[in-house]
Amino acid sequence: MLKIGGSIGAETDAALDAVVALNDGGHPLVVVHGGGPLVGEWAERLGMETHFLRGLRVTDPQMRDLALAVLGGLANGRVVAMLIARGVPAVGLTGIDGGLLRADREDAELGLVGKVALVDSALLEELLDAGRVPVIAPAALAQDDGEILNVNGDAAAGAIAASLGARLLVFVTDVPGVRGKDGRVIGRLDADLVRALVDDGTIEGGMLPKVEACLIAAAAGCRAAIVATRGIDSVERLLAGEQVGTVFEAAA
Numbered sequence: 001m002l003k004i005g006g007s008i009g010a011e012t013d014a015a016l017d018a019v020v021a022l023n024d025g026g027h028p029l030v031v032v033h034g035g036g037p038l039v040g041e042w043a044e045r046l047g048m049e050t051h052f053l054r055g056l057r058v059t060d061p062q063m064r065d066l067a068l069a070v071l072g073g074l075a076n077g078r079v080v081a082m083l084i085a086r087g088v089p090a091v092g093l094t095g096i097d098g099g100l101l102r103a104d105r106e107d108a109e110l111g112l113v114g115k116v117a118l119v120d121s122a123l124l125e126e127l128l129d130a131g132r133v134p135v136i137a138p139a140a141l142a143q144d145d146g147e148i149l150n151v152n153g154d155a156a157a158g159a160i161a162a163s164l165g166a167r168l169l170v171f172v173t174d175v176p177g178v179r180g181k182d183g184r185v186i187g188r189l190d191a192d193l194v195r196a197l198v199d200d201g202t203i204e205g206g207m208l209p210k211v212e213a214c215l216i217a218a219a220a221g222c223r224a225a226i227v228a229t230r231g232i233d234s235v236e237r238l239l240a241g242e243q244v245g246t247v248f249e250a251a252a
């Protein structure tokens, strides 16, 4: 299982090399993508202000609509198109489809932002059984009233990986791993180390939901890693048990 972040442009194409290689190798595969920069770009074009709190986007109804349009439409379509062009049988969907993701509202300050509470992976399993590669844009339905909520792509990926019993969850992002206080990438992390790095502010912003998702996946028995876009073979090396970027070993 792979989560790709960033602006979903030409750079994403390189990140998708790993998807192509894994698909060619016959590995069942799920892709979750973000697209924060793309949402930001469109918000600016439309004159909408963007605010972040603890790495999460403050989301009023208008911003929720924009996020759904950009992530579920533009970003998802681009990723699926790139994969189809390269022979991968990709199928695009959002966390809404098939009731995949249910969430609770994170908190009032954040607005229409959900914390993933429940994953119904039936649709994903059908697609995987049919040899398809699901490509998921983050969005979820509120558990109480069915409202569409914006969810962080990392949180969605962590919950889905745990629910599917995935072997490996890889976050492909714009940094080579989690950096420590000295700026160097930390090869291995666990819950205690993460807590210390979060408490002293070394891990912040967009890295917060990522490490949290890695901890959830690892606790569910899924090896998780954070690696850079460049380094196409990193996913295969991770599958072989090697340490690349920052790794969270699966709980026994």
Ligand SMILES: Nc1ncnc2c1ncn2[C@@H]1O[C@H](COP(=O)(O)OP(=O)(O)OP(=O)(O)O)[C@@H](O)[C@H]1O
Residues within 6 Å of the ligand: 004, 005, 006, 007, 033, 034, 035, 036, 037, 153, 154, 172, 173, 174, 175, 177, 178, 179, 180, 202, 203, 204, 205, 206, 207, 208, 210
């Ligand atoms: N300790 C840290 N080590 C490395 N990066 C960190 C750290 N703390 C915060 N970051 C930030 O986290 C960012 C990665 O998260 P970000 O949300 O920006 O990307 P993404 O999740 O891959 O993309 P998207 O949100 O579009 O899906 C890095 O670019 C970096 O600025």
Ligand SMILES: [Mg+2]
Residues within 6 Å of the ligand: 005, 034, 036, 153, 154, 206
């Ligand atoms: Mg992010």
